[in-house]
Amino acid sequence: xxxxxxxxxLPRVTKPIRYVGAELNAIRKNWxxxxxxMALAFPDVYEIGMAHIGSKILYGLVNExxxxxxxxxxxxxxxxEQVMREEGVQLYSLESFTxxxxxxxxxxxxxxxLSITNVLNMLDLAGIPLLASHRREGHPLIIGGGPVAFNPExxxxxxxxxxxxxxxxxxxEFLSCxxxxxxxxxxxRLTRTAALEGVYVPSGYRVxxxxxxxxxxxxxxxxxxPAMVRKRLVADLDTAYYPAQPIVPYMEIVHDRAVLxxxxxxxxxxxxxxxxxxxxxxxxxxxxxxxxQADAQLxxxxxxxxxxxxxxxxxxxxxxxxxxxxVRTYGERGIGVSLPSLRVDAFSIELANEVRKVRKTTLTLxxxxxxxxxxxxxxxxxxxxxxxxxVEAAFSSGWNSVKLYFMLGLPTETEADLxxxxxxxxxxxAIGQQHSRRLVEIRASLACFVPKxxxxxxxxxxxxxxxxxxxxxxxxxRKIKNIKLSFHNSRTxxxxxxxxxxxxxxxxxxxxxWQKGCKFDGWTEHFNYDRWMEAFRECDMDPEFxxxxxxxxxxxxxxxxxxxxxxxxxxxxxxxxxDAALTTADCRQAxxxxxxxxxxxxxxxxxxxxxxxxxxx
Amino acid sequence: MRLRAEYAVGPDHRFxxxxxxxxxxxxxLRRADVPYRLSEGFNPHIRISMGTVLPVGIWGKQEFFxxxxxxxxxxxxxxxxxxxxxxxxxxxxxRSLGTGAPALMNSINAAEYAFxxxxxPAEVEPLLAEIMRLEEIIxxxxxxxxxxxxxxxxxxxxxxxxxxxxGAVIRxxxxxxEPLNIRFDEMLDLLTGFGISRDTILDFWRExxxxxxxxxLLSPLLTP
Ligand code: SF4
Numbered sequence: 001x002x003x004x005x006x007x008x009x010l011p012r013v014t015k016p017i018r019y020v021g022a023e024l025n026a027i028r029k030n031w032x033x034x035x036x037x038m039a040l041a042f043p044d045v046y047e048i049g050m051a052h053i054g055s056k057i058l059y060g061l062v063n064e065x066x067x068x069x070x071x072x073x074x075x076x077x078x079x080x081e082q083v084m085r086e087e088g089v090q091l092y093s094l095e096s097f098t099x100x101x102x103x104x105x106x107x108x109x110x111x112x113x114l115s116i117t118n119v120l121n122m123l124d125l126a127g128i129p130l131l132a133s134h135r136r137e138g139h140p141l142i143i144g145g146g147p148v149a150f151n152p153e154x155x156x157x158x159x160x161x162x163x164x165x166x167x168x169x170x171x172x173e174f175l176s177c178x179x180x181x182x183x184x185x186x187x188x189r190l191t192r193t194a195a196l197e198g199v200y201v202p203s204g205y206r207v208x209x210x211x212x213x214x215x216x217x218x219x220x221x222x223x224x225x226p227a228m229v230r231k232r233l234v235a236d237l238d239t240a241y242y243p244a245q246p247i248v249p250y251m252e253i254v255h256d257r258a259v260l261x262x263x264x265x266x267x268x269x270x271x272x273x274x275x276x277x278x279x280x281x282x283x284x285x286x287x288x289x290x291x292x293q294a295d296a297q298l299x300x301x302x303x304x305x306x307x308x309x310x311x312x313x314x315x316x317x318x319x320x321x322x323x324x325x326x327v328r329t330y331g332e333r334g335i336g337v338s339l340p341s342l343r344v345d346a347f348s349i350e351l352a353n354e355v356r357k358v359r360k361t362t363l364t365l366x367x368x369x370x371x372x373x374x375x376x377x378x379x380x381x382x383x384x385x386x387x388x389x390x391v392e393a394a395f396s397s398g399w400n401s402v403k404l405y406f407m408l409g410l411p412t413e414t415e416a417d418l419x420x421x422x423x424x425x426x427x428x429x430a431i432g433q434q435h436s437r438r439l440v441e442i443r444a445s446l447a448c449f450v451p452k453x454x455x456x457x458x459x460x461x462x463x464x465x466x467x468x469x470x471x472x473x474x475x476x477x478r479k480i481k482n483i484k485l486s487f488h489n490s491r492t493x494x495x496x497x498x499x500x501x502x503x504x505x506x507x508x509x510x511x512x513x514w515q516k517g518c519k520f521d522g523w524t525e526h527f528n529y530d531r532w533m534e535a536f537r538e539c540d541m542d543p544e545f546x547x548x549x550x551x552x553x554x555x556x557x558x559x560x561x562x563x564x565x566x567x568x569x570x571x572x573x574x575x576x577x578x579d580a581a582l583t584t585a586d587c588r589q590a591x592x593x594x595x596x597x598x599x600x601x602x603x604x605x606x607x608x609x610x611x612x613x614x615x616x617x
Numbered sequence: 618m619r620l621r622a623e624y625a626v627g628p629d630h631r632f633x634x635x636x637x638x639x640x641x642x643x644x645x646l647r648r649a650d651v652p653y654r655l656s657e658g659f660n661p662h663i664r665i666s667m668g669t670v671l672p673v674g675i676w677g678k679q680e681f682f683x684x685x686x687x688x689x690x691x692x693x694x695x696x697x698x699x700x701x702x703x704x705x706x707x708x709x710x711x712r713s714l715g716t717g718a719p720a721l722m723n724s725i726n727a728a729e730y731a732f733x734x735x736x737x738p739a740e741v742e743p744l745l746a747e748i749m750r751l752e753e754i755i756x757x758x759x760x761x762x763x764x765x766x767x768x769x770x771x772x773x774x775x776x777x778x779x780x781x782x783x784g785a786v787i788r789x790x791x792x793x794x795e796p797l798n799i800r801f802d803e804m805l806d807l808l809t810g811f812g813i814s815r816d817t818i819l820d821f822w823r824e825x826x827x828x829x830x831x832x833x834l835l836s837p838l839l840t841p
Contacts, residue, residue: 006631007819011674016632024644024703248644250630250637302644302701333647334661 001089001097009087013080017251018046021072021094024248025300027063028095034069036175038062038105039093039140043118044522046074050247051254053261053309054146055109058167060243068175071095071103075118076125078520084125091125100126103140104178107163107171110148113499114492114521116155119144120514123158130511132160132203137186141178145171149200150231150278151453151559154499156202157507160190163198164562165231165278166264168240170198191224198232200562201225207504213545215503215556230563231278235603237264237285244296248303257305257338258297260290262322266311267588267605269595270368271379271578272407274452274500275311277566280597282588283606287318287325294326298335306330307338314343314351315588318609323351341366342390344382349393363394366405369413370420376581377412379574384424391428395435402428402442408471408487409449409463411578418474421446425483442483446475448493451547452500453559454566456574459551462497465490491529495521497547503558506546509539565597619714620684620694621668621721623838627705628820631676639667641706642682649697652687668721668837669826672801675730679825681721681837683714710838725837727774728793729824730804731786735817738778738785744811745776745787756803769807772797774829787813788824790834 010016031037040059042049049055055072062070071093076084084091090099100106106126108119120130123142129135132142144155145163152162163170173196181189187203194201204225208216220227234240242261249256263284266276285293294306306326310316326337337355342348344365352363367387369375375382391402406421425442432440448468451457463471468490476485499506512535520526536543551557553572560568570593577584587593588605598604626633633641643663646653655661664685671677691711698708734741748754754769772792779786787808791799801823809815827834 006628010632016673017634017637020629020632022629022703022705250633250641252636252640256640299648302647304643304647334655334663335647 001092001099004087004089005097009080009083009089012083014077015251018074019076019080019094021097023250025245026095026247027059028071029063029069031069031096031098034067035179036068036105037103038068038070038107038175039073039100039103040070041073041100041106041108041119041122043075043108043110043115043122044112044520045077047249047251047253049074049109050249052109052111053259054167056243056246056259057241058107058171060246061168061241062171062175064243065241066172066175068172068179071098073100073106073122075122075520078526081121081125090127091122101128101140105141105143105175108142108144108159110144110146110155112522113148113154113496114527115148116158116499116510117514117518117521119155119158120511121519124514130514131157133157135160135186139186141186141190143174147274147278148499150274150562150564151500151502152200152202152562153207153504153558154502154506154510156504157511159202160186161193162200162202163232164200164229165198166233168234170196170232174199194225197230200229202504205561209503209505213542215558217556218558218561228561228563231565233279233565233601233603234264234283236606237261237283238289238608242293244293245300246297248301255307255340256303257307258294258301258303259307259309260293260297261285261310262290262308262313262316262319263310266315267586268312268315268381269379269574269584269586269593271377271456271574272368272410272449272452274455277454277564277571279311280564280566280595281603281605282315283603284316284318284608286608287322290318290322291325291329294330298330304334305336305338307340309340311341312343313339313341314345314348316609317607320351321609323354327354344390345386346389346393349390349397352394353397363399363401364403364405365390367424368405368407369410369417370406370422370424371417373581374410374413374417374420376583377578378407378410379578379583381583381586384427387424388427388431391431392435395432395440398436400432400436400438400440402432402440404428404442404444406444406446407449408446409468411449411457411460412581413463413471415474418471422475422480426480429480429483440482444483444485445488446472446485447488448490450493450497450500453557454562454564454571456571456578458501458557458571459553459555459575461550462494462547463490464548465494468493489524489527492521492524492527494543494547495529495532498543501558502546505541509535509541512539565595565601567594567596570595618686618688619716619718620686620689620691620711621714621718621838622682622684622694622698622708622711624680624682624706624708626671626677626680627707628676628822629705630703631674631822633671634673635667635670638671639665641703642667645698645702646684648701649694651684651694651697652689654685654687666720669725671823675801675821675823677823679709679823681725681826683721712838721837722794724828724840725826726792726794727827727829727834728791729827730789730791730801731822731824732789732805732808732813732818733781733784733786733820734813735784735819736813738780741778741785741787741813744808744813745778748807748811749773749776754807756806759800759803767797769797769799769803772799784819792829793826 141160143161210216265279265282654664668681758765775790
């Protein structure tokens with residue numbers, strides 16, 4: 001296999017290094033001595049998948065701390081796919097060049113709704129039936145996990161099981177359960193795993209619809225399957241596994257550096273944010289543990305940069321201490337620290353300046369909306385004043401380009417909010433000209449808002465494609481010097497919205513779209529909207545049903561059976577507050593707001609550094 | 618001090634691009650705790666210069682880089698590097714350079730490419746002789762200077778075949794860098810154009826680099 005690849009296949013494709021593995025710190029475990037063999041599949045190209053922290057954790061965890069084995073596989077780029085199909089080469093793992101069909105389990109990491117066609121394409125390249133119901137005894141079990149799995153229904157037919165929530169504990173339990181029941185039949189083994197908290201076996205449920213298309217009922221077919229599937233989470237990050245020796249890719253990947261996960265979850269409760277609910281509550285790592293991890297990773301990888309990752313790193317209680325310590329320890333050797341996301345305030349800029357002593361990073365801020373009213377609607381607790389102070393601090397300390405992130409199509413958005421975006425940009429530019437000696441460059445990225453499951457906006461209609469296009473025209477009706485606007489594709493966002501709040505009937509559409517050649521739908525150059533619409537028509541399905549209508553609070557939603565720990569009543573209350581443009585405080589500062597998760601999961605907000613009062617409660 | 622290192626890249630790493638190889642070396646230098654020198658400025662980088670660029674798809678037995686560092690024992694340098702480099706990439710030798718020594722790119726002017734073929738030397742020999750009898754070999758230039766033709770012939774110093782028992786190895790000594798650079802893919806096309814078909818070529822690599830002075834081939838490691 002390897003010889004054929006090296007001689008006949010790889011010389012014919014772009015970036016062959018994507019397909020050869022053998023990187024520093026890659027783990028090749030003994031096949032026959034390992035219990036369950038799992039392929040960890042990422043439905044996108046190597047350089048994107050290799051940047052994903054969750055996959056790094058699971059890879060190291062299973063290989064280093066369990067009797068099972070994990071090997072990696074990514075989506076081949078279309079040129080590689082073509083050569084593989086021509087030459088009859090099956091999709092293989094990077095560690096041992098083993099065809100995927102020889103694994104016991106293939107686990108897909110589901111980070112983005114539209115990567116589902118890549119999942120199907122990979123299964124097809126591996127010679128494995130796409131539909132779970134067509135798989136037989138000898139086929140691997142196909143499982144999935146990740147944020148997208150929190151509304152698993154649109155993909156339910158393709159997976160034998162989905163793992164809901166954080167995978168660290170659950171995946172090991174799942175694999176061991178399969179090993180313990182290895183003598184049993186396929187369905188029986190699956191049924192056994194369904195008893196584990198967090199495992200969803202789609203074939204164990206029956207779904208009925210009302211004549212108008214809404215969900216009527218969803219019930220387990222037997223008591224072996226739980227009525228509610230509860231997400232899993234890790235209680236204490238300090239004791240959770242984190243790789244000390246991550247793989248160091250040869251080719252440049254998206255985040256080519258050592259990564260520390262300083263905390264998980266975010267308590268800011270922005271109402272549009274999916275991650276905010278599914279990763280609740282906040283759990284931090286202590287500075288001491290992070291310093292050790294930084295040291296171990298730098299020693300084992302030789303990276304020249306270390307990034308502090310989380311949903312909102314500047315909210316980490318130990319952030320100043322950690323940043324200063326890392327800069328002091330490694331700065332002299334040319335090793336830089338990077339902060340992937342900055343909070344919109346002057347403190348952030350101050351800290352970013354310390355980081356920049358070593359390495360220049362781009363200043364990006366996310367006000368999300370152009371007016372205070374709309375920011376209150378989405379509960380983005382940022383004021384104009386915060387923003388202007390941050391920008392002023394940035395420009396006067398030497399930055400001369402700023403990138404601002406906004407969303408278009410937020411609930412209740414009016415023309416005044418669009419004007420607000422432009423006014424805000426103009427003001428930022430003016431501040432820049434006043435405080436910077438050089439020409440300032442302002443860039444704004446405008447994403448289309450997609451309502452997501454498990455958020456306060458899960459009942460809201462999404463803006464239509466024509467509404468979004470009209471807004472785009474409105475914003476770009478005249479050019480403003482040194483201010484660049486870029487927009488996300490509204491058609492991509494529409495489809496993303498369909499998947500994000502879709503139900504089981506979408507499986508046939510996805511299958512159809514894949515048959516028509518859809519893949520790499522997250523890549524503009526491959527995304528083909530018309531083909532997708534054809535697939536909907538041929539399946540007699542209306543995509544608009546999923547995105548453009550206002551849902552009632554009492555409607556049974558396809559993802560209601562997934563228990564994130566956050567009460568539905570809390571979400572609807574937040575939605576009502578949004579309607580009135582009333583904000584909700586951060587429960588870390590304001591005290592518990594009874595979203596439900598902490599008492600229910602027997603966990604607490606885990607703030608590690610210097611805020612003992614917050615942890616006491 | 619300035620140091621010149623000779624290293625080998627095994628067949629498994631043949632698909633690394635030049636930038637990838639540079640990162641491999643830089644990361645190894647950090648892991649090995651080598652006292653490398655950094656450039657000035659906001660974005661400091663290790664003062665390493667990759668003197669030879671291995672084309673994607675081929676492996677190399679004798680590649681070179683130059684590095685600036687604080688004083689360090691050469692043996693220790695090699696031992697530490699080889700402990701942390703990925704298996705298959707190895708520092709073979711190194712020496713310290715005078716500060717005024719010319720950069721590798723400016724002194725290396727010849728390289729040897731090797732092609733293992735699944736045919737007998739007797740079959741290959743006449744094909745090579747035919748190439749060597751040509752007075753000129755005009756090919757369209759690749760890379761930067763497109764639309765210009767170039768003559769490979771003056772840069773083709775030697776072309777011979779070696780018996781290896783189960784097959785043969787063709788060795789081509791060619792001119793590289795200035796004034797005439799014969800690329801690996803040009804050499805490959807030349808051979809295939811003269812009847813050594815692609816499917817009979819089992820493997821290829823770069824055997825080494827030289828500083829050619831007249832008929833003498835000198836090692837870049839030993840020649841300042
Ligand atoms: S239960 Fe209370 S403290 Fe915990 S995340 Fe929810 S609001 Fe915050």
